[in-house]
Amino acid sequence: MRRLGRWLEKRSKAWLYRWVSAGTSPAKPATPELLRGARRILLVRPNFRLGNALISARLIKAFADGHPDIEIDFIGTDTTAVLLNNMPLTHQFSLQRSMLLRPWQLFHLWRSLQHRHYDLVIQVADTSLTGWLCTKMSGARHTLGAQGRLATSYDWVYETATEDAHAYDVTTYIAKALQLPCEAKPWMVISEDEQHQAQKLLQQLSAQPFDVGVFVGGHLDKRLPLVFWQSLMSQLNTLQTRFIVLVGPEEETLRPHLEAYTGDYGTLAPCMPLRIFAACLKELPRLITPDTGPMHMAVALDVPVTVILNIEGSMKFAPHGPHDTVLFQPALHEIVLTLTADSVLTEAMTHAA
Numbered sequence: 001m002r003r004l005g006r007w008l009e010k011r012s013k014a015w016l017y018r019w020v021s022a023g024t025s026p027a028k029p030a031t032p033e034l035l036r037g038a039r040r041i042l043l044v045r046p047n048f049r050l051g052n053a054l055i056s057a058r059l060i061k062a063f064a065d066g067h068p069d070i071e072i073d074f075i076g077t078d079t080t081a082v083l084l085n086n087m088p089l090t091h092q093f094s095l096q097r098s099m100l101l102r103p104w105q106l107f108h109l110w111r112s113l114q115h116r117h118y119d120l121v122i123q124v125a126d127t128s129l130t131g132w133l134c135t136k137m138s139g140a141r142h143t144l145g146a147q148g149r150l151a152t153s154y155d156w157v158y159e160t161a162t163e164d165a166h167a168y169d170v171t172t173y174i175a176k177a178l179q180l181p182c183e184a185k186p187w188m189v190i191s192e193d194e195q196h197q198a199q200k201l202l203q204q205l206s207a208q209p210f211d212v213g214v215f216v217g218g219h220l221d222k223r224l225p226l227v228f229w230q231s232l233m234s235q236l237n238t239l240q241t242r243f244i245v246l247v248g249p250e251e252e253t254l255r256p257h258l259e260a261y262t263g264d265y266g267t268l269a270p271c272m273p274l275r276i277f278a279a280c281l282k283e284l285p286r287l288i289t290p291d292t293g294p295m296h297m298a299v300a301l302d303v304p305v306t307v308i309l310n311i312e313g314s315m316k317f318a319p320h321g322p323h324d325t326v327l328f329q330p331a332l333h334e335i336v337l338t339l340t341a342d343s344v345l346t347e348a349m350t351h352a353a
Contacts, residue, residue: 030144030156030177038119040071042138044131045124046095050293051167051317053080054186054300056124057087059171062182064088066175073116075134082274086189091116095130106133114139125170126150144174167317185319186300190279198279202244205267210244212236212339213281215289216258217248221311222291226254230261231332232288237263239336244269244284246277248292288335291317299324306338 041063045056053076063072064087071090076083078094093113099106118140123131126146135143136153145154158177160170168184175182202210214236216229229245236243245258246269259268269280281287281294282301289295289305291314298305304323308330309315318326325338 027145027147027151027154027157029147030158030174032177032179034120034142034144034156035067035070035178038067038070040073040090040116040118042073042075042113042116042118042121042140043124044075044121044128044135046075046077046128046131046134047125048077048079048097050080050083051186051296052125053077053083054188054293054296055168055170057084057300058168058182058185058187059122059124059174059180060084060087060089061187062171062175062180066178066180073118075113075131083188083278085275086191087187095134110134110137113137120144122174123150123154124174164316166320168319185321186296188278188297188300190275190282190301194275194279195282197276198283201272201276202280202283205244205269206242208242210267210284211242211286212244213284213287214243214245215248215287215292215294216245216251216254217292217294218290218310219292222309222314224290224308224310226257228332229258232335233258233261233263233266235332235336237261237265239339240265241339243267244280246280246294248294286323286339290314295319306335308335 043056043059045052047053060072060074063070072088073091073093074084074089075093075095078096081092081094084092093109113134118138120142121135121138121140121144123135123145126148132150135145142156143154144156144158145151146160147157148160151157158174160173166184172182172184214229214232218224233245242265244267245262247254247258255268262268278297278301281298281303284303286304286306287294287298288308290308290310295305295307299319299321304321305319306325307318307327309318309326309328327334327338
């Protein structure tokens with residue numbers, strides 16, 4: 001049923017895109033002149049996926065580094081808003097799923113946007129019709145969007161990547177058009193207090209530092225079976241590798257089945273707030289994970305990852321850092337080989353010993 005729902009949503013969006021873009025004039029290519037004299041800019045990315053929020057956040061840093069004199073606001077969602085804490089934003093607005101049932105809340109949001117008197121509104125991706133509505137209803141002097149299906153509805157457009165381009169590149173195309181410095185990776189900022197809380201929690205869980213983290217989670221067909229994780233935990237115990245298992249909200253029911261396989265070297269982490277969860281990731285030498293939000297958190301925090309992909313569509317989201325390892329539907333021994341060959345992990349294990 002969920003796949004059917006996604007298919008129907010896709011078809012509906014395709015029809016609406018054709019209707020929205022019909023009968024409008026072509027937009028102009030964006031240039032750095034758009035930023036001349038700009039005082040206030042709104043970034044629009046109302047997506048409920050953690051990874052997409054962190055990928056879009058890189059553009060916040062690009063503006064902070066390139067034009068610290070410009071006020072930057074952001075529209076995200078209520079489920080991802082906390083990820084943008086500690087970032088150089090003047091205002092943050094959040095969309096909620098309930099707004100579709102309570103449209104007066106959406107109109108109130110639009111009024112709030114109009115009162116900000118934006119010089120420029122940028123829709124970071126053209127995959128959200130709600131985001132497009134917010135862009136159009138913001139009352140901004142100029143709008144900037146992707147050279148795609150909705151291009152003719154914007155004042156200015158930025159070039160987009162090909163369909164097989166990496167997801168991390170989306171912000172670099174916007175930054176390139178505006179001549180802003182921008183790295184192709186997610187961004188997240190952990191405070192000193194959050195890091196201290198994470199360190200204290202991990203010390204309470206284990207007297208010895210962990211060699212690797214294992215995140216058990218995933219969305220739909222990106223998810224891996226329970227027996228896979230149990231086998232991996234058994235193998236890590238055999239290798240005498242100290243590991244911590246973290247679970248997503250949809251995997252809470254698996255806790256007893258995972259606890260049974262922690263052995264002498266494993267620990268099952270308790271539930272914790274999302275930002276403390278991220279701070280714990282930052283303390284790890286490496287994270288083993290499927291294509292998930294925590295994968296993007298780890299990349300944003302410069303934590304090496306071993307990514308286990310289950311579907312080909314995840315390849316465009318896989319990290320490509322010098323210490324990252326990407327495995328497609330691997331056998332268990334392939335994962336173990338990457339760990340034993342990992343100089344970062346080996347150094348951590350040697351230090352712990």
